[in-house]
Amino acid sequence: MGRKPTPSCGCSPTNAERQDPAEITATDVLLEQKRTLEQLNAWFELALNNMVRGLSMFDSEQRLIVCNRSYRQIYELPEELTQPGTHLRDIVQYHLRQTTGRDCTLDEARFSDWLSTHLAKLAQGQSFTQVQNLRSGRTLLVTYQPLADGGWVDIQEDVTEKRRAEEKIEWLAHHDALTGVANRFYFRETFEHALKGLGKGCTLALHWLDLDEFKEVNDTYGHPIGDALLKAVAQRLRSCIRRTDFLARLGGDEFAIIQSGAGRSEQCERLAKRVLAAVGRPYNILGNVITVSASLGVVRAPVHGRTPDELLKNADVALYNVKSAGRRGFELYNRDSNRQIMAQRRLELDIHSALSRDQFQLHYQPILSLHSHNVVSCEALLRWAHPHDGLIAPTDFLPVAEKTGAIVDIGRWVLHQACRDATHWASELSVTVNLSLLQFESGDLASVVEGALSAAGLPSNRLELEISEGLLCRDKGRLCDMLHELRELGVGITLDDFGQSTGSLSSLRSFPFDKVKIDRALVRAHPAGNGDNAAMVRAVASLADDLGIGTVAEGVETIDELNTVTRAGCKRAQGFYIGRPVPAAELGAVLMECAQRHTCAA
Structure with a gap:
């Protein structure tokens, strides 16, 4: 009777029910911390x-x-x-x-x-x-x-990858991206370092190389072909040099080779000859067979200079000599030739200022009609009255004007001055003006001609334009279009120096010529009319006549030559026997003398 009553459910208490509340809290914390x-x-x-x-x-x-x-x-x-x-x-x-x-x-x-x-x-x-x-x-x-x-x-x-990118950036800073050889900056750095490192008795040589007529490759085939050609040239140059030599592309079609240990001129010459032979072999570029040549100027250090600037200047002088002599070769710098080059450079500088200083003059040479025995035209011939060198002949300065590009402005002045002078002549006289390649390439030749005629008030049929036969090997389609554009203005077109190159006959059918000038070399070879040249003059005159083209015999200096070209069927003649070139102020007297002489001869 004294026991406590048990729960009515009949179940005993669990362990959890018997644990202290404080112990339950600590266990949960540890478990949570573990989790x-x-x-x-x-x-x-x-x-x-x-x-x-x-x-x-x-x-x-x-x-x-x-x-x-x-x-x-x-x-x-x-x-x-x-x-x-x-x-x-x-x-x-x-x-x-x-x-x-x-x-x-x-x-x-x-x-x-x-x-x-x-x-x-x-x-x-x-x-x-x-x-x-x-x-x-x-x-x-x-x-x-x-x-x-x-x-x-x-x-x-x-x-x-980061290092590779850095190395690539470093490589590009020192190399030409197109050809893979060193660039101008790296060349200069290497050249200066090599010169500083030259010990007593040590030498090196610099070969300054320029491709001949590379511009024509770009113009004819396009820049992608030109770029591929430059890469091929660089590969061939690599094959020519030793591991101790250094090759760089300086820009455009210019390359340089630093030849180490070139103690004798013969060593420089052997390398230059290897380079010329390698570069001159034909290239097959994307299916196009292309041939180019090179010109090299070579200097040795310290014989030809001790500083980079002095050596580069002298290498440029040697290269200039090669190009002036017709290209396709090399020259080892000669101190004596430097004076000639400096004179040529002075001429280049002077020619740019000659126009603004009114130093150019026009002389006129009569062109005789072999039918009427009257002077029918006068050719404008440029002269340069240099303040120190006197009267300079065209053959001495026109190539310089072409090279420097000054011929474009000079040619514009000639057109305007010749048209103005012709307005003072008899109305039956025309004026003949020679055109250069660069005037055609300038792109505005037709407008320049039209402007000269308009400014002078000269009828277009009194102007005749002469182009050299050498122009015909250029872009024929473009040239033909430009000649037709000039013809539409009403001016005459004459082909000069006919017979100097092959392909002359086909050009008579391809281009809108009014006249052809038979080259003086054919006219003067056999003045008595005996020989093959006289037959060639007759053949040209006959062909031109069949095509409705007039002929002008150039370089007639004797009565025998005049009789030869007359019998050959030429329509006109020009040369010292007809009349010498004179300034515009003296032309009247020459025309009078010419009329008296040839009227009596007729």
């Missing part, structure tokens, strides 16, 4: 293994504490070598064997030296970096961060 720590460890491992950079941590005994997936992949380590406690020596030994492909043993002495240096840097307490070039071709930038207990953390960054 939190596990979550943090999972997050840490996730972050660690998703790093792009490799990471590893070593203790003071050089044993691995932890590393991430990128570290294992970079060094291609197996799982067992990425476990905590793995010694650095074992990791290095494995990586060495994997990369060499041989079962080689770690060089303990070298590893010990590296480790001692490594630990000494860590002992300084500051982070530092090293570059590792792996045998696989990859480049790593490794940053080491020391730990307080003597260990360290290292981070491996793969900088392979």
Whole structure:
């Protein structure tokens, strides 16, 4: 009767019901902390293994504490070598064997030296970096961060692509992107360094090379073909030089070769001849067979100069001599020729100012009709009254004017002045003016001609324009269009120097010529009319007559030559026998004398 009553459900109390409330709270906290720590460890491992950079941590005994997936992949380590406690020596030994492909043993002495240096840097307490070039071709930038207990953390960054980009930028800064050889900047740097390094008795040579008529290749085939040709030329130049020589493209079609150890002129000449032979062989560029030649100016240091500027100037002088002599060759600099070049350069400078200083004059030479025996036209011939050199002949300065481009402005002045002068002549007299290649290439020739006629008030049928036969090898379609455009203005078109080159006959049908001038070489070869040249003059005159084209015999200097071209069927004649070129002020007297002489002869 004295016992306590049991619960009506018949169940005994559980352990949880018997625990103290304080104990229940502590257990929950520990479980929560464990779960939190596990979550943090999972997050840490996730972050660690998703790093792009490799990471590893070593203790003071050089044993691995932890590393991430990128570290294992970079060094291609197996799982067992990425476990905590793995010694650095074992990791290095494995990586060495994997990369060499041989079962080689770690060089303990070298590893010990590296480790001692490594630990000494860590002992300084500051982070530092090293570059590792792996045998696989990859480049790593490794940053080491020391730990307080003597260990360290290292981070491996793969900088392979970055280094390649930097190397590419560095390469482009020193090389020509088209041909792959050194550029002008690198050439100058190398040339200056080579000259400073010349010891007593040491020499070098500079070959300054320029392709002949490269512009014509671009104009004819287009710039892609021209670029391909430059690449091919650079490859051939590489094959001509030694490893100790230096090749650069200076821009356009200019190249330079620094020839080391060129103690004798013969060595320079041998290389120059190899270069000329190599460059001069035909090229097959995208199905086009192209042939170019080269011109070289060669100087030796210190014989021809000690500074880069002096040597470059003298090389340019030698190159200029080659080009002036007809190109396709080389010249070793000669100090005596420098005076001639300086005089030529002075002429080039003077010609630019000659027009503005009214130094040019026009002389006129009569052209005789062999039918009426009257002067029917006068050819305008340019003269230069140089203030120091006197009257300079066209053959001495016109090539310079062509080269410098001054001929375009000079030619414009000639057209205007000749039209003005012709307005003072008898109305039956026309004026003949020569045109240059550059005037055609300027693109505004027709408007210049029209402007000259309009400004002078000269009827267009009193102007005749002469073009050289050499122009016909240019862009025939464009030239033909321009000649038709000039013909539409009403001016006459004459082909000059006919018979100097092949293809002359076909050009008579291809272009709208009113007259042809038979070259003086055919007219003057056999003045008595005996020989093949007289027959050629007759053939040309007959063909031109069949085509409705007039003929002018050029260079007639004797009565026999005049009779020859007359019998051959030429329509007109010009030369010293007809009348010499004179200034406009003296032309009236010459025309009167000419009329009296040829009227009596008729």
